[in-house]
Amino acid sequence: MAITVGVIGTGAIGADHARRITQTLTGAEVIALTDVNLEQAETVKNTLKLNATVYADGHELIANSGVDAVLVTSWGATHEEYVLAAIKAGKYVFCEKPLATTAQGCQNIVDAEMAAGKRLVQVGFMRPYDSGYKMLKQAIDSGEIGTPLMIHAAHRNQSVGKNYNTPMAIHDTLIHELDVFRWLLDDEYVSTQVVFPRKTTFAHDQLADPQIVLLETKKGVRIDVEVFVNCQYGYDIQCAVVGEQGIANLPEPQAITMRKNAQLGNALLTDWKDRFIDSYDVELQDFFDGISANKLTGPSSWNGLAAAIASDACVTAQQSGQIEKINLPERPELYR
Amino acid sequence: MAITVGVIGTGAIGADHARRITQTLTGAEVIALTDVNLEQAETVKNTLKLNATVYADGHELIANSGVDAVLVTSWGATHEEYVLAAIKAGKYVFCEKPLATTAQGCQNIVDAEMAAGKRLVQVGFMRPYDSGYKMLKQAIDSGEIGTPLMIHAAHRNQSVGKNYNTPMAIHDTLIHELDVFRWLLDDEYVSTQVVFPRKTTFAHDQLADPQIVLLETKKGVRIDVEVFVNCQYGYDIQCAVVGEQGIANLPEPQAITMRKNAQLGNALLTDWKDRFIDSYDVELQDFFDGISANKLTGPSSWNGLAAAIASDACVTAQQSGQIEKINLPERPELYR
């Protein structure tokens, strides 16, 4: 029997997940939809030829007894209330980033889930589902490079719009690294510092670009991440893990090596959507497989909380110019 | 409504396709199985918890009106008769390599399919579904390297067993290149020649290894393929297309670049199964999508015939040491 799914928020990402569930993944079926713009929900229903009901709002959708699992892909500010409602209803819920717009909101979700006594929430951090990061994780865990001591990383976008400001380099961009390093290293952050190199002339007034974020973990691993969102040349994610006995690099995306016009090389991606496109399928299939097995194993609400706390500390560090502590509460048993 | 599938031959590849249909792909369901060893068919049924009937033989399975599509994954020598039976029954049929053990057998299938007046057969050539070859095809078709003039290719296995002999280097190994080059170039072969380099001491008596196969196409493209099945170092597929204005290379499989033990590099695959594992999913999904659209577009029985004719000429060239003609009949309208 297919898992019945309700989608709250049928904008770009919600519509795409609905398509994914309907056309690509196995074991799940979209039977309920809603959106602040109900017409948009109807359009998705019709385009995908879904046998689904459009509900007036997310709470009605969650309340429907025929819905097994909920996808929260609405506007970020509404995530917390829908996730809490789904937990209260005892339903599995997949929530896109951010889990909540504040660390306290994430904590509320963690608390609710702990009260429920089982993992019901998966957060939409997709990098652990990327084939390259999985190979990197495997290389680390195999012991081939020895104990990790450092990570050198970069997150580069070709350019960003006028309304992208300095803190967004953390909340919207670094957030992915903040999640994936914890997973790669099985470790927690203890401090952060942000330094600002000479600013690129391609960044507008409200944005300090590039930035270098320095992180320290409990085990003493030092991480430097260059965040450069107007790098001009492409969308580029770099991650090198330096261990006691060797270095492992995140693979470059698959590409055709070409000899042409006095150049030997390959095209780089320019659109972030192309970089992790395959991982979206894998993360959502994993969510449904977890439901079938009655045991979610993907990114948890705890991960959402940890990323939010680290994120806040990094923004503080942007402003203070100081080394800032990152204080994560003890990890509860449920999330080990 | 899911496409109902019957699987003839539940050995390694048949069982794997049954698993694929059941657990990974969408839109199809295995409802019938058979094998020369019926116990084996029962085992697959039970392992995959299929709601399926085990039939006494392939003909009974094909005859069952509930079966929409047939998978022929039995012993090679039986492919022709089952494919012909499926065509006769007006059913879609996916046949693993070889389509038939002789060019005449392939011709019989083409004739039957043409008599049926529509494409019913897809042959299990998976390379056109490989993400790397798709990128290479796109690079060629984009015109970025100009008109193709040459291909330099290699097909290397770490080692082969004692019963692998010289002609098998063509029938079992080169066959994949023979199919994929036609697709890459949208061209047909006109001649072949085989030269034998110094033999590796790692090959047994019955096998001339390595071999270099030289092919010429209608458009004048010259192809050299090194077939080296005891190369010791790994499973390695190379393909460089030299055009008038540049060269495009088949991407290497994704891998972690590592610095370790005074070496900078990455692991190579050693097992051929790992190289094209993802393509099996894609080819079979494409078969079912083609059925849903009532229009197969994957490798056709004509491709099976073309590969068989080229294959036979290469074996003749192995023996003669001469340049041998490859005579493919005019391509019928149905296969354009």
Next chain:
Amino acid sequence: MAITVGVIGTGAIGADHARRITQTLTGAEVIALTDVNLEQAETVKNTLKLNATVYADGHELIANSGVDAVLVTSWGATHEEYVLAAIKAGKYVFCEKPLATTAQGCQNIVDAEMAAGKRLVQVGFMRPYDSGYKMLKQAIDSGEIGTPLMIHAAHRNQSVGKNYNTPMAIHDTLIHELDVFRWLLDDEYVSTQVVFPRKTTFAHDQLADPQIVLLETKKGVRIDVEVFVNCQYGYDIQCAVVGEQGIANLPEPQAITMRKNAQLGNALLTDWKDRFIDSYDVELQDFFDGISANKLTGPSSWNGLAAAIASDACVTAQQSGQIEKINLPERPELYR
């Protein structure tokens, strides 16, 4: 007429430079030698079949009117006095690293040279003569990557001996980066900070290894250098310059790409001597060419001073854990 050269200090590096002058370079001839161990000087004279006089000490050698130019390759603590003596004698002098063991010593040399009114000193910083760094410098200067904003670098040794301690990671290892970045960027340092990642178990008690040194320049370029002298895997120098419009990487040393044993890759160097071996020839030839042209253009005593001041600040930063200022005096006209 060949430039006549006196070599003060005929240990490993001095003997090697004498061989270089005699057998490889053009336009110079070793006619005088000395060493604390006079027998060693005699051995070099005999091995190289030099038509040369062995002097009792460096000062006698410098005083000899037949000597046009002096090479100071003696024990580091003696460099300052011999360089000062050579300047006083109005002779060109090539001094191996360090120019002096203290910043004050370097300042004394700069002062003496300025009093002499012309450049007489070249310091043995060889990286600007490395073909790879020259290509990198050219890539930066061409404007291809736009204005430099950041450098990510690494200096890794396979292992170091028991008497190598934490400050030596700066004075003996980072010193090369401290010189070469100034040259690459045509810029000066203003601050430094050192962070200590988790320590490798391959380092002994007296050594914090690895270290990450963060540098800031006048133009605002931010530099991070990983210094890891027990990295186990090889001798590896990395340098990536991130500009406003692209990134340029120091080339890897030339190597054979090999496919073998299920690996695709190339050997890395393990001995630092092999990495810059060619540059020693080029730097010394440039010294003699500069003498012939009566105009030295290689690394100056000012460069020696700048590296020494930066070096001292980095050691202070190692100890303080704070961001430390790097105060370089205004660059005198002579060194522009």
Next chain:
Amino acid sequence: MAITVGVIGTGAIGADHARRITQTLTGAEVIALTDVNLEQAETVKNTLKLNATVYADGHELIANSGVDAVLVTSWGATHEEYVLAAIKAGKYVFCEKPLATTAQGCQNIVDAEMAAGKRLVQVGFMRPYDSGYKMLKQAIDSGEIGTPLMIHAAHRNQSVGKNYNTPMAIHDTLIHELDVFRWLLDDEYVSTQVVFPRKTTFAHDQLADPQIVLLETKKGVRIDVEVFVNCQYGYDIQCAVVGEQGIANLPEPQAITMRKNAQLGNALLTDWKDRFIDSYDVELQDFFDGISANKLTGPSSWNGLAAAIASDACVTAQQSGQIEKINLPERPELYR
């Protein structure tokens, strides 16, 4: 005492060798010059400020008792007579390619040298002096890839002029490969075949371009060389040696890897002069070092003969379309 050198032919290459001897190499001095255009010889003498005599012709130059060694860099058709004259005079002679314009001419030189009883001639094949080929040779000789079985190679020029015709692809272009493979493999050719791929539209009427030359050696090694002299994209020399246990590739020329304009890659060379520029220094220094040691070890007149015979067979194969024998006489003791 420096070796005194006379240069016959002071065109581009002769003038460059004179500069090389005067400014870069050690142990030799140009004291005599001649050219069909005596003014040109005077110009070189003046430009390089040589203390040299300009002779009326090559024979006068050779006859001068003060000349220790002769460089033959005149028009190809005159090489044979000057080399023979130098041998007769008992003088060492470095002769640019071709040693003679016919195989018989080369044989005459070999015969004269054998009559002289010692090696006096070095031919200007510079590839064995290229650092990349030296690494490749070392990789082969080390046994790391096992016994060589095949070579896949390419010689590509961006474009050629109107007077470059089909046979020149052998005589002027492939000639370098014909020499270097013999040296790499320590082996001799026994047959050749030439196949013509679809012709590039960038080649003019008199030129079949590209060509693929297939060579077979005594030890059974099979070599395929793509010669493509209007490849448009750059000057590119490829050489992969496939052994029983692995594959070694000629290194790419050192280059800056850059990320820019949505591309990751490096510039390729476009001018052949840049590719082997360093080897010219090394080959000529080796000639003088050989003279000093009274034992030449570089490319011999036998190599010149072997390349000429192979070259002629390849041109025959171009015309016949057949497999052509390459008949090299037994190698005399002098050249082992």
